[in-house]
Amino acid sequence: MVNAVWLVLIAAGVITGLVTGNGEAVTSAALESAGSAVTLCFGLIGAMALWCGVMKIAEEAGIARWLARMVAPPARVLFPSVPRDHPAIAAVAMSIAANLLGMGNAATPLGIRAMEELATLPGSRDEASDAMCTFVAICTAGITLVPTTIIAIRSQFGSTSPAEVVVPIIIVNLLATAVAIIADRFARPVSRSR
Amino acid sequence: MLVRAVTAASNVMIPLIILTICLVGRLKGVRVYETFVEGAKEGFATAVRLIPFLVAMFVAIGMFRASGALKVVTGALSPVTGLLGMPEELLPLALIRPLSGSGALEVATNLVRTFGPDSVIGRMASTMQASSETTLYIITVYFGAVGIKKTRHCLAAGLLADLVAFLSSVAVWRLVLGLTP
Numbered sequence: 124m125v126n127a128v129w130l131v132l133i134a135a136g137v138i139t140g141l142v143t144g145n146g147e148a149v150t151s152a153a154l155e156s157a158g159s160a161v162t163l164c165f166g167l168i169g170a171m172a173l174w175c176g177v178m179k180i181a182e183e184a185g186i187a188r189w190l191a192r193m194v195a196p197p198a199r200v201l202f203p204s205v206p207r208d209h210p211a212i213a214a215v216a217m218s219i220a221a222n223l224l225g226m227g228n229a230a231t232p233l234g235i236r237a238m239e240e241l242a243t244l245p246g247s248r249d250e251a252s253d254a255m256c257t258f259v260a261i262c263t264a265g266i267t268l269v270p271t272t273i274i275a276i277r278s279q280f281g282s283t284s285p286a287e288v289v290v291p292i293i294i295v296n297l298l299a300t301a302v303a304i305i306a307d308r309f310a311r312p313v314s315r316s317r
Numbered sequence: 318m319l320v321r322a323v324t325a326a327s328n329v330m331i332p333l334i335i336l337t338i339c340l341v342g343r344l345k346g347v348r349v350y351e352t353f354v355e356g357a358k359e360g361f362a363t364a365v366r367l368i369p370f371l372v373a374m375f376v377a378i379g380m381f382r383a384s385g386a387l388k389v390v391t392g393a394l395s396p397v398t399g400l401l402g403m404p405e406e407l408l409p410l411a412l413i414r415p416l417s418g419s420g421a422l423e424v425a426t427n428l429v430r431t432f433g434p435d436s437v438i439g440r441m442a443s444t445m446q447a448s449s450e451t452t453l454y455i456i457t458v459y460f461g462a463v464g465i466k467k468t469r470h471c472l473a474a475g476l477l478a479d480l481v482a483f484l485s486s487v488a489v490w491r492l493v494l495g496l497t498p
Contacts, residue, residue, distance in 0.1 A: 124472045125472055128472065132377040132381040132416075133381070139385055143385050148383040149380050156372075156375040156380070160368065161368055161372065164367050167367065168360070168361055172358075175360030175363070176352075176357035177335055177339075177353065178356060179357075184345040186341055224330055226331055231458060234459055249464070251471060259459055259460070259475070260471065260474045263455050263475030264478040265449045270448075272422070273425070276425070276426055276429055277429060277434040282435050291448075292443075294489055299478040299479070299485070306470075306474045311470070314470040
């Protein structure tokens, strides 16, 4: 499906560009985007290095194992294929917590760290595992309790109550996350290629 | 007041977590500096490994956005939004949200500025922006980091969650404000 979306985006871009005479803009956008992807990765290097370093200390100190035991009950329901006190559970919990608390800069590195831990479990090297799918489904649903950015924007433009959106956001979030988890549960047996 | 407290708390959260982990590590006899450097080395390699995946995705999204194709899709879909009770002005935000984080933030900020943060559109746009994620980016980065190309149903599940988020953002505000369809 990623293949199809990728191709559709490029085809739609090129064809619309040619039809509307935007060809030049499409050409420069292609090169600029390639450059900005690399810039973004360079920015990510620092954050990744920082959080991987901190997580390494957490693992060596046994904090990761302790955290995994703390979140065991929900983890067993959501990720039945991951052993109970595997470091992957701790990494997944840290990443979800970072999302919940609106720690945007920490969420991506911790999420990547969680994927790397999940990849150490036995399974296919080039196909997503069940646990990876569930984790990514939860992350793409966008779980947040503290929507810091949007509150800042609302108060910048003179809202009388910048935070009034928090409760609707949490309700909508819970709904979307529930749908993602349920969809993942039903799609898992069907989408496996083996 | 509450907002300020919550924002302040989430600002100090990261340094506090780092400090706690380092202190506990020291107490447990971990050589914290050496261990940190060792972990950081792995993080560096991961970020570099992501580059080809992100270039592929950013180029496709960049070409799509620059071509004006989004306007064509918006025009084609606008009759449908009326049926769902979604103001037409929100459609560009719904379309860009799963594709580009910075693009969506730009569109949402513009909607809040143009219509006012406390307008119906402003409230719905704020809710849509904050209650969903940049699905395509997350899938690219998370699976790219572990070199997995077969992502199974993840994109479909993520896009479904986005759709649910958009429709319920509209529905929640219609209910709260007592708007009839």
